[in-house]
Amino acid sequence: MTTPILQATGLVKRYGRVTALAGSDLELLPGEILAVIGDNGAGKSSLIKALSGAVVPDEGEVLLDGEPVSFSTPLDARNAGIETVHQSLAVSPSLDIAANLFLGRELRRKGVLGSVFRMLDRAGMREEARRQLDALGIMTIQNPGQAVETLSGGQRQAVAVARAAAFGSRVVIMDEPTAALGVRESRAVLDLILQVRDRGLPVILISHNMPHVFEVADRIHIQRLGRRKAVVDPKSVSMSDAVAIMTGAMEPPS
Ligand SMILES: Nc1ncnc2c1ncn2[C@@H]1O[C@H](COP(=O)(O)OP(=O)(O)OP(=O)(O)O)[C@@H](O)[C@H]1O
Numbered sequence: 446m447t448t449p450i451l452q453a454t455g456l457v458k459r460y461g462r463v464t465a466l467a468g469s470d471l472e473l474l475p476g477e478i479l480a481v482i483g484d485n486g487a488g489k490s491s492l493i494k495a496l497s498g499a500v501v502p503d504e505g506e507v508l509l510d511g512e513p514v515s516f517s518t519p520l521d522a523r524n525a526g527i528e529t530v531h532q533s534l535a536v537s538p539s540l541d542i543a544a545n546l547f548l549g550r551e552l553r554r555k556g557v558l559g560s561v562f563r564m565l566d567r568a569g570m571r572e573e574a575r576r577q578l579d580a581l582g583i584m585t586i587q588n589p590g591q592a593v594e595t596l597s598g599g600q601r602q603a604v605a606v607a608r609a610a611a612f613g614s615r616v617v618i619m620d621e622p623t624a625a626l627g628v629r630e631s632r633a634v635l636d637l638i639l640q641v642r643d644r645g646l647p648v649i650l651i652s653h654n655m656p657h658v659f660e661v662a663d664r665i666h667i668q669r670l671g672r673r674k675a676v677v678d679p680k681s682v683s684m685s686d687a688v689a690i691m692t693g694a695m696e697p698p699s
Pocket residue numbers: 460463464465466483484485486487488489490491492
């Protein structure tokens with residue numbers, strides 16, 4: 446059997462009396478897009494937060510490439526190669542695209558200018574940003590020096606996805622990346638997600654949008670009442686059956 450890139454077993458997360466995760470498992474295989482679907486409150490966000498270091502689970506284990514890991518902060522997860530694109534976009538509108546791509550890990554100038562005077566290598570960052578955006582085929586962005594506040598919602602989302610793709614060395618997690626987008630912008634972001642996968646990075650995609658999920662996912666993890674209820678193959682399960690399993694109207698196929 447292939448070793449999952451990212452695996453969670455028996456995750457429990459309680460918030461006071463609410464149990465958000467009641468022993469949840471998850472497996473992300475190399476090179477796949479794993480969609481995570483579930484009704485409101487099923488524990489999707491809590492699951493993703495536990496995998497990305499945003500919450501520390503009360504119980505359970507997370508394995509990265511088969512090795513146990515414990516993330517106390519999102520930075521721990523990032524340092525381990527797990528990049529997360531959150532629902533509320535963490536882009537800084539007044540900064541330009543290149544600066545956004547490198548937010549928190551800016552390139553410094555070589556020599557004392559960088560090491561002592563902490564001067565930023567702006568030209569280097571723009572060049573690298575251009576390279577990343579080109580690699581992801583975001584041709585609509587002409588100039589990496591453009592301020593993010595002048596971009597459309599889809600272009601901003603593309604910048605966030607590009608950042609995750611650029612720095613996520615092992616896993617990219619996307620929480621509702623198309624939720625706020627129009628048809629054309631959603632299309633561009635879905636294409637980006639496919640490109641990230643095709644470049645060899647596995648992706649976890651949380652979405653309520655069933656057509657999007659069925660279009661891009663290799664497997665679909667169905668979360669229900671804080672647990673993984675089933676994993677289904679979008680090629681052999683219909684959208685209505687997936688929704689029925691998600692809401693409890695139908696038992697998953699054994
Ligand atoms: N910080 C918190 N404090 C208290 N309860 C919380 C907190 N975060 C989540 N919960 C509760 O945990 C349960 C699972 O929430 P979670 O956000 O993980 O579900 P979800 O599947 O992502 O839902 P949605 O699709 O609505 O975003 C819910 O009952 C929620 O109210």
